[in-house]
Amino acid sequence: MNVETKSLPMVALRGLTVLPEMVKHFDVSRTKSIQAIEEAMEGDQKIFLSAQIELDTEDPGIADVYRIGCIASIKQVVKLPKKMLRVLIVGETRARLNVLEFEDPYLRANVTEVPDEVQTDGEEENPLSVEAMRSGLQDIFKEYLLKNPKLSKELAFQVEQTEELQKLVDVIAANVPFGYKDAQLLLEEQNLMDRYELLVYKLVSMIQVLNVKEELQAKVKERVDKNQREYILREEMKLIREELGDDSTLSDADEFQQATEKLQASDEVKEKLYKEIKRFRNSMGSPAETGVIRTYIETMLEMPWDKMCEEHQNIAYAKEVLEAEHYGLEKVKERILEFLAVRALTKRGDAPILCLVGPPGTGKTSIARSLARALKKPYVRISLGGVRDEAEIRGHRKTYVGAMPGRLAAGLRQAGVKNPLMLLDEIDKVSNDYKGDTFSALLEVLDSEQNCKFRDHYLEVPIDMSEVLFITTANTLQTIPRPLLDRMEIIEISSYTENEKMHIATRHLIPKQREKHGLTEDQLVISKNARWKMARNYTKEAGVRQLERKIGDICRKAAREILESQKKAVRVTERNLCQYLGKEVYTYQMANKEDEVGIVRGLAWTSVGGDTLQIEVNVMPGEGEILLTGQLGDVMKESARTGISYIRSVSGEYGISENFLKEHDVHIHIPEGAVPKDGPSAGITMATAMISAITGRKVRADLAMTGEITLRGRVLPIGGLKEKLLAAKNAGIHTVVIPKENEKDVEEISAEITRGLKILPVSYMEEVLEAALL
Known part of the structure; x- marks a missing residue:
């Protein structure tokens, strides 16, 4: 085969390799390239095209281009703005660059055509093998066309009709969008069989890439379709709202x-x-x-982050509200008015944390509601009874299912301002379990130094609770931890006297129940003696809840009687009270009429007020045993043993033989054995009863006592003195023996209770025995 050498104008292409059978447009902007195109157009329109090795080379020489290029025929040249040409060429044959004849004003190359090698090792190809290769290449190209529908149908038809393997390889290579480096590999491959294998490998690789791409696109489309559908539905809903005239067009x-x-x-x-x-x-x-x-x-x-309500600081108005809604409770009212006075003078000030402690039904919760009304503040009540999960106070993390803010943050949200009155009711009923220490969670919020940055787990940002006026209530301080108790100002609310109950019933309870049951003041009249009897014989409590229920019972029966008997009015008196409330429920254990040996009246504090305990002691021949009955607790048992030890130490002073307690059994009994009894205030009572039984000396029947005893006979102070004195008065006791250290508490007790009582403060057991024994 004759190999022809030619001298042709040359253009170095950037990012493009021209193959035989390729029809291609490309733009020319470099001066040398434009002059080479013009020189070719003046001649036979043939030009040598070779790709640059590096794309950013501006003035390429022979070392900057691939040595194998393509001789192409120029079919069209179009002038573009900015001195650019758009050239349409058709690739014809491979050629090798031998040398550049000159490089200025344009590139002119001496090239030699490179013929295809169609034989291998000097043997001719088997026609059947060539046909199989042609058919296989056509099938692979059909599969490629299915993945690339952009390729023209004319190309598919041309490939289908091409029978010569060499031309088929060149046509497919020229029309598949290879990168310029892959195209250069195909251009440089002179052997037809090797070029065929390389083309098949490239096509199969591209098909595999397209398959993976389709799989990824299908997965992405599946995810996007769901989101797109929801988006379209939302947009449709938005459009529907706009059509209906709904103004809420904002997202x-x-x-x-x-x-x-x-x-x-x-x-x-x-x-x-x-x-x-x-x-x-x-x-x-x-x-x-x-x-x-x-x-x-x-x-x-x-949440009310910086939103506050204006405080009402009129002390006269606050005093009027408190007096109108509550009878008694002088300490609480004084403390509240003091707080208002300080607030009015300073225009601010730390809100105190008041803890109202007292028996049930004494008005602890209602006093907080009245205070909110006096201050004209929003009122929020949070019941802590039975709360054992720390998250109830601090909230749950918002990542949990069903998470919500804690009760304190929810209370602020309910109030709508950052300075409401917040009542933490029944703080002594809080309990702990494995979920956390609830009391410790309350330490932060009830500390005026820390609650300005209280952090709720749900909200995750600090809340300023220093402006909140906290009021807490409790029935007892025994179950509240000391650190929490230290953060609160304790105000004790003691039991109501019968006189106070009478005033409360007259001013508040009876009018309230009349209105609740639809009765007027003329339709139902409850006499004063009937009210006294209700308070004494139908209720036994420190507060007035049970009394209010009894008044409600009378109102219901009166309403029925008015409707059935057509009466205009119902009058309830002491005589006919049993018709409305039944038989008397409680009777006070009155003082004994006669002085007796071994029987002493003690005083006790209970959660519903004060009560009297009659302690009985018998001495019998035996072996020195001490019997304790009446369901006594550990503290009272220890008090009894302490009393026995004291009696042994002073037996000589009271004429008791040394062997008396070894030869006799002492039985201590407190009646009402079904009722549990415990507390550190019956020591002197049991000791007095034992000495009376052992010596045979009688004890004054009109005397009661309370106090704890030590081994040396000292009398220790007790609590609940007001309730105990009230119980003694109700039982008809005239003289009460109390510890000397409790003498200061008597001054705070109203004269209504102490009137008619002779109170004897004592420091030692000898004084108790001197006053009690005859």
Whole structure:
């Protein structure tokens, strides 16, 4: 085969390799390239095209281009703005660059045509093998066309009709969009069989890449379709709302954004909200996450971060409200008025944390409600009874299912301002379990030094609770830990006297129950003696809840009687009270009429007020045993043993033989054995009863006593003195023996209770025996 050498104008192409049978447009902007095109057009329109090795070479020489290129025929030249040419060429034959004849003003190359090698090792190809190769290449190209529908149908027809293997390889290589480096490999491959294998390998690789791409696109499309469907549905809903004239055309995220901008809050809170709103926008395709974020944002927007209500500081008005709604409770009223006075003078001041302690039904909760009314503050009541999970106070992490703020944050949200009156009811009923120490969670919020930065687990930003006026209530201080108790100002609310109960019933309970049952003042009249009898014989409590229930019973029966008998009015007196309330429920164990040996009246404090305990002691021949009956607790048992030891130490002073207690059994009994009894205030009572039984000396029947005893006979102080004195008075006792250290407490007890009582303060057991024994 004759190999022809030619001298042709040359253009170095950037990022493009021209193959035989290729029809291609390309733009020319370099001066040398434009002059080479023009020189070729003036001649036979033939030009040598070779790809640059490096794309950024501006003035390429022979070392900067591939040595194998393609001789092409120029079919069209179009002038473009900015001195550019658009050239249409058709690739014809491979050629090797021998040398550049000159490089200025354009490139002119001396090239030699490179013929295809169609034989291998000097043997001719088997026609059947060539046919199989042609058919296989056509099938592979058909599969490629299925993945690339952009290729023209004319190309498919041309490939189908081509029978010569060499031309088929060149046509496919020229029309498949290879990269310029892959195309250069095909251009440089002179052997037809090797070029065929390389083309097949490239085609199969591209088909595999397209298959993987389709799989990925299918998976992505499956995910996107769901999101797209939800998006379209939301847009349709938005359009429907607009058509119906609904003004809420803003998206939820936009509404949250506007609400945050108007929110009275610190920059820290707003920054947190903006961050959550951004997350809300990005999570539109996930309903579960969207719901969690929406709830959180709405909760944050409803919190009163810097929103306060104006305080009413009129002391006269507050005093009027408290006096109108509560009888007694002088200490509480004085402390509240003091707080108002300080607040009025300073215009601010730390809100105190008051703890109202007293028996049930004495008005602890209602006094907090009255205080809120006097201050004209929002009132929030949080019941802590039975709360044992720390998360109830501090809230749950918002990542948990069903998470919510703690009760304190929820209370602020309910109040709508950051300075409400918040009542923490029954704080002594809080319990602990494995979920956390609830009392410790309350330490932060009830400490005026810490609650300005109280952190709720759900909200995740500090809440200022220093402006909240906290009122707590408790029935007893025994179950409240000392650190928590130290943070509160204790105000004791003691039991009501019968006179106080009478005033409360007359001023509040009877009018309230009349109105509740639809009765007028003329339709139901309850006499004074009937009220006294109700308080004494139908209720036994420190407060007035049971008394209110009994008044309600009378109102219901009176309403029925008025309707059935057509009466105009019902009058309840002491005589006919049993017709409405039945038989008397309680009778006071009155003082004994005669002085007796071994029987002493003691005084006890209970959760519903005071009571009297009659302690009986018998001495019998035996072996020195001490018998304790009446369901006594450990403290009272220890008090009894302490009393025996004291008696042994002073036996000589009272004429008791040394062997008396060894030869006799002492039986101590407190009646009402079904009722548990315990407490550190019956020591001197049991000791007096034992000495009376052992010596045979009688004890004064009109005397009662309370106090604890030591081994040396000292009398220790006790608590609940008001309730105990009240119980003694109700039982008809005239003289009460109390510890000397409790003498100061007598001054705080109203004269109504102490009137008619002779109170004897004692320090030692000898004084008790001197006053009690005859």
